[in-house]
Amino acid sequence: MNLDEYRRAAGEWLRENVPTDDYPEADAIARAKEFMAKLHDAGYSGITWAKQWGGQGLTQAEDRAFAEAARDYTLPTYVFSIGLGMTGPTIADRGTDAQRERFLRPLLRGEEIWCQLFSEPGAGSDVASLQTRAVPDGDHWVINGQKVWTSVAHHADWGLLLTRTDVDVPKHKGLTMFVVDMHHPGVTVRPLRDMSGKANFNEVFFDNVTIPDEHRVGEVNDGWSVAVTTLLHERLSISAGVGMGGQKDNPASLEALRRVLDTDDPLVRDELVELHIRSRALALFNQRLAQETKAGIFPGARGSAAKLLLAELTLYQADLATRLVGPEAVLADQPLARAISMAPGMALGGGTNEIMRNIVGDRVLGLPPEPRVDKTVPFKDLKVGTQA
Amino acid sequence: MKLVLSQEQQELRAAVRDFLRTASPLPKARDGYDPQVYARLNGELGLSGLVVPEEYGGAGAGMSELAVALEETGAALLPGPFLATAFTALALSLVPDKELQTGIAEGRITATLDDTELTHDGGTASGTLTQVLSGADADVLVAPARGDGSTVMVAVELAGPGVTRTALETLDVTRGQATIVLDGAPARVLGPAPETGIFDRLCVALAAEQLGVMRAALDAIVAYAKIRVAFGRYIGSYQGVKHKLADMHLKLEQAESIVRYAAWAADESPGELPEAAALAQAYVGRACFEVARDHLLLHGGIGYTWEHDAHLFYKRAKADEVLLGPPRIHRARLAQLLEL
Numbered sequence: 001m002n003l004d005e006y007r008r009a010a011g012e013w014l015r016e017n018v019p020t021d022d023y024p025e026a027d028a029i030a031r032a033k034e035f036m037a038k039l040h041d042a043g044y045s046g047i048t049w050a051k052q053w054g055g056q057g058l059t060q061a062e063d064r065a066f067a068e069a070a071r072d073y074t075l076p077t078y079v080f081s082i083g084l085g086m087t088g089p090t091i092a093d094r095g096t097d098a099q100r101e102r103f104l105r106p107l108l109r110g111e112e113i114w115c116q117l118f119s120e121p122g123a124g125s126d127v128a129s130l131q132t133r134a135v136p137d138g139d140h141w142v143i144n145g146q147k148v149w150t151s152v153a154h155h156a157d158w159g160l161l162l163t164r165t166d167v168d169v170p171k172h173k174g175l176t177m178f179v180v181d182m183h184h185p186g187v188t189v190r191p192l193r194d195m196s197g198k199a200n201f202n203e204v205f206f207d208n209v210t211i212p213d214e215h216r217v218g219e220v221n222d223g224w225s226v227a228v229t230t231l232l233h234e235r236l237s238i239s240a241g242v243g244m245g246g247q248k249d250n251p252a253s254l255e256a257l258r259r260v261l262d263t264d265d266p267l268v269r270d271e272l273v274e275l276h277i278r279s280r281a282l283a284l285f286n287q288r289l290a291q292e293t294k295a296g297i298f299p300g301a302r303g304s305a306a307k308l309l310l311a312e313l314t315l316y317q318a319d320l321a322t323r324l325v326g327p328e329a330v331l332a333d334q335p336l337a338r339a340i341s342m343a344p345g346m347a348l349g350g351g352t353n354e355i356m357r358n359i360v361g362d363r364v365l366g367l368p369p370e371p372r373v374d375k376t377v378p379f380k381d382l383k384v385g386t387q388a
Numbered sequence: 389m390k391l392v393l394s395q396e397q398q399e400l401r402a403a404v405r406d407f408l409r410t411a412s413p414l415p416k417a418r419d420g421y422d423p424q425v426y427a428r429l430n431g432e433l434g435l436s437g438l439v440v441p442e443e444y445g446g447a448g449a450g451m452s453e454l455a456v457a458l459e460e461t462g463a464a465l466l467p468g469p470f471l472a473t474a475f476t477a478l479a480l481s482l483v484p485d486k487e488l489q490t491g492i493a494e495g496r497i498t499a500t501l502d503d504t505e506l507t508h509d510g511g512t513a514s515g516t517l518t519q520v521l522s523g524a525d526a527d528v529l530v531a532p533a534r535g536d537g538s539t540v541m542v543a544v545e546l547a548g549p550g551v552t553r554t555a556l557e558t559l560d561v562t563r564g565q566a567t568i569v570l571d572g573a574p575a576r577v578l579g580p581a582p583e584t585g586i587f588d589r590l591c592v593a594l595a596a597e598q599l600g601v602m603r604a605a606l607d608a609i610v611a612y613a614k615i616r617v618a619f620g621r622y623i624g625s626y627q628g629v630k631h632k633l634a635d636m637h638l639k640l641e642q643a644e645s646i647v648r649y650a651a652w653a654a655d656e657s658p659g660e661l662p663e664a665a666a667l668a669q670a671y672v673g674r675a676c677f678e679v680a681r682d683h684l685l686l687h688g689g690i691g692y693t694w695e696h697d698a699h700l701f702y703k704r705a706k707a708d709e710v711l712l713g714p715p716r717i718h719r720a721r722l723a724q725l726l727e728l
């Protein structure tokens with residue numbers, strides 16, 4: 001089957017199988033699991049993953065063809081996005097065969113949901129300064145600590161957990177990665193309301209949680225290199241999604257605004273022209289990156305440039321729209337009130353704008369890195385988190 | 389839509405870049421127009437005939453290829469009538485003229501284009517053109533002229549009788565302008581003036597030059613930030629500098645995407661061209677000046693000196709930004725095209 005046929009077949013399958021009817025929120029997880037099983041049966045789950053572990057063993061070309069066919073649909077796969085985009089690929093790259101055998105197929109079939117447990121209250125941009133401890137105890141490890149910003153943790157069966165196993169060495173050298181059972185006694189998941197009032201992520205507490213050593217991913221104290229693998233996959237999956245979402249539901253889009261504003265006012269017109277210019281500039285950049293990827297030019301750190309621009313556009317757009325619309329924009333049931341309230345999220349999640357600028361500066365422009373004061377200091381002597 | 393350069397386009401870029409690196413290095417940009425460089429540019433690379441049809445001795449290439457060439461001449465701040473001749477060649481693609489197009493393709497004729505309307509009586513033209521790009525250097529002027537109730541395009545030999553040229557001192561020392569007064573100068577009618585299309589093509593061509601100017605400016609300051617030390621560190625390691633450079637890079641990425649798109653539209657999708665052209669000038673013109681400005685500022689005091697090249701980019705960027713009119717006209721056109 002050539003690529004066009006593959007894309008057409010995928011399109012047909014999606015048209016018949018993506019659920020379009022309304023269903024109660026409470027059923028969402030069951031529906032998502034059901035859909036993933038069907039997706040796997042049809043051969044569209046884990047397209048590039050190895051056959052041996054439940055994937056289809058195909059190439060990036062088929063994966064892209066499927067993504068193109070799927071662009072017209074909203075797939076009910078959100079709860080699996082962390083597993084499919086980050087933790088699954090990490091297990092595939094760095095896990096043992098026993099771990100691949102145990103975890104990958106159930107993930108691809110939608111039987112198990114995953115979350116990623118890296119960030120902590122004291123370790124955000126500087127995630128390697130995390131403090132959650134893992135202490136060996138026979139053939140087990142005992143975990144104590146707290147994670148934060150954990151998407152889908154309240155639904156998750158498994159988590160990829162980064163812990164500190166040695167405080168006497170510099171921070172990057174004393175970390176170890178585990179797979180943790182989210183149903184284990186001592187794991188407490190607490191929904192964390194964000195500034196929009198919704199609980200889109202969680203705090204997760206570990207109180208003497210035990211993990212068998214066979215669930216360690218990578219060597220003891222080599223967790224940082226495993227985490228780098230995960231973060232690379234995270235950035236790729238974010239930048240692959242950048243520009244995919246349409247503007248059709250955005251209350252701050254040019255199309256939405258021109259319906260409610262007096263465009264005879266030259267000041268309004270010029271503001272809308274500016275919005276058009278910035279939106280088109282980013283959309284065309286995203287399309288160029290996509291075309292380059294197709295031509296075999298790997299975007300690498302330039303994906304961070306696209307993510308940064310999307311964050312800035314999101315903030316600018318919601319801010320502009322509320323200013324143009326005026327007093328009614330701040331009524332809580334207004335879509336614009338929600339838009340301005342959610343806008344900062346894009347500039348913080350998946351790396352802050354400042355971190356993105358560092359990445360563009362260091363890796364795209366090749367600028368000299370900042371001197372590091374923490375490279376050789378044993379973790380126990382390092383200032384971390386918030387200290388007076 | 390095609391936003392990535394083909395193999396051939398990449399080869400063209402490499403060839404022009406290599407040629408200009410030796411034939412027209414930056415220090416030479418201050419000396420102004422060098423006809424010998426042009427002769428080689430046209431002879432060895434055939435650049436002047438890039439968009440001239442093959443039947444008139446050109447390469448029959450499109451805006452996408454011209455954009456690649458203009459990006460490089462922009463990056464080199466190439467002095468002289470290259471952009472003006474390219475503008476004219478683009479106009480002639482809508483008002484074909486064998487004599488002029490052949491001359492341009494062979495590198496015998498440099499030309500300039502102006503939109504000031506002249507008057508003509510069939511054989512001669514008159515009028516005052518206050519600011520003509522490369523007006524003191526070009527051999528031929530192409531402009532609209534009114535007579536007998538219709539508007540036509542005419543060509544005037546600038547070295548001929550009835551022509552007074554006064555070179556103007558301009559902000560951009562690398563490329564000049566002139567006032568041209570025509571008083572019954574012999575003028576050849578090329579054909580009816582097209583109602584639309586010329587201006588859009590000029591917008592795209594200029595944006596390609598601006599893309600080159602901003603790329604070269606960014607490259608220069610990034611290179612400097614890697615070797616200049618202050619307080620014991622390379623200045624590029626400070627976030628105050630690094631983050632600004634990152635933002636300049638973002639502008640460059642978006643500008644390149646817009647230029648590729650607009651050039652593709654000119655070649656393949658005429659319906660999209662007006663909006664793409666207005667977008668190109670509205671975004672790239674501003675972005676180019678901002679990058680050139682910040683590149684100068686980040687150099688520190690040395691960037692403010694006459695001796696340093698930073699001001700050459702800064703001034704070319706400003707001259708380019710207003711070359712086709714005050715930038716608000718591009719924004720106003722966008723508003724109109726979007727039916728706002």
